[in-house]
Amino acid sequence: MAQLEEVSIEKFKHLVSERALTGETMLLNMGPQHPSTHGVLRLLLELDGEIVVNCIPDIGYLHTGIEKNMEAKTYQKAEVMTDRLDYMNTMGNNLAYVMAVEKLVGLDDVPVRAQALRVILVELQRIASHLVWLGAFGLDLAAMSVFLYCFRDRELILDIFELVSGQRMMTTYFRPGGVWRDVPVEFEKAVRDFLKIFPRRVDEYEKLMTKNPLFVDRLVGIGHLDKDVALQYGVTGPTLRASGVDWDLRKSRPYCGYEQYDFNVPIRTEGDTYARYLVRIDEFRESLKIIEQALNKLPMGPVRSENRKFVPPPRSEIGTSMEALIHHFKLWTEGFPAPKASVYSAVESPRGELGMYLEGDGGPKPHRIHLRTPSFDNLAVLPEIVKGHFVADLVAILASIDIVLGDIDR
């Protein structure tokens, strides 16, 4: 088995300042096993006393080879991999992938009911993801109770996911051409119950945290991210919006029928850790608005496209129709071919722009898949914004940009 790599100053000589080489500043290793790095991120810190002079992220401890592995699978099977990318946003990853596949093969008759269901579930996922973020953020700032409350509410959403897909986290519920199957009758009541309970819970979190002097003292003015720096680094999502840039793909490049819903994009101009927290809290409320509107006008009807070249026929047809049997056999043994072309499709994940670049080669398997994952670009800006802050603030800043290591390393 491979031996543990020795950390020597030689390797990082060009990244740290002159003072580290003379021993004036200290090099400190944080991670990969550290409770505040949200997974297996390793940060090499150059410290002057308590002050961070330099911060060098070292990623790859969760490299999974997902992009390569997807090339070995047919378009239907590769979707399973996307769940495990950014494991807080499984529905959103599925959506980005199925949208890319639909664009590639030209499947444009996704029923309206499926579109609305996708929007509802993706927004629920956004709330669940922000809840995990809020819980972990609280833990990093030593607010244990927030974590317990957040996970209590997250269970409500996971119960809905389990109801529709049979799985709590890795749902794979969206399929090219629609969704796997129609939602059960209890779905609407479960979502309505959630809509009734959750606004009060958001108020509860705000009461616990937003005006809490300890909390505010630790966040205001910490980790200021300038608008221009954010744009240079390609930062997206709530982290960008907290720096005063009005950029949300749901508004600026609407997909999946987002243009029909009335919602605001929360913007803050302060650009500090506190602003990033406030943006996400506001996003809870905006997501609830979208879910309510989508649920109110959820139309009845089919949930899968009728295009049998790409979408398997329903079970009931297979026993009676020869053609349906052939389609079913072809789709599940061979898969469907995609043209020799490349597409890019992006969705707004809870962390930012999640893009899926897909290249077909005429066969049933993708030639190349590349993922533009938001956490990767957001992490890149971390060294810029932690310089000059205390190590304790680094933990808060790292938590506030909301990275998921599965998303970065993939």
Added chain:
Amino acid sequence: MGIEQKLGNMGVVTTSLESMVNWSRTNAMWPMLFGLACCAIEMMAAQASDYDMSRFGMELMRASPRQSDLMIVAGRVSKKMGPVLRQLYDQMPEPKWVIAMGDCASCGGVFNNYAIYQGVDEVVPVDVYVAGCPPRPEALIHGVLTVYEKVKGEKFKDLVVS
């Protein structure tokens, strides 16, 4: 480890002491706070309000391997992470146990490729495998209780002290 080795095999004394020590170990097992991937979120859920693993004496997650005696490998182990994982395991004091949580840690799961260890048992010895992708929090709790069963049956003379 002190008294356990001195005692050797002293009949009824050893047996009673064994059952007492094992009982106390099962009720105060400290897992290591160490998440790798998706399963770590379910591990957090197992400790949070709805499932509350502290009912079984596990409320203390230690961030340091030197204070913990149960390692829950929650997620896929990449080739870069393997040596780190091994070092963490070596830093844990004896006696120690390992749970491979989820399909990736048990057998590689859906990732059969160049980057992932096909089961964490290639790196550290595993006591209990928990299936699922990711396992439900109930499944993890069942896995922990299975470790307890194993601990209760342990004999001093079988303990390998390295």
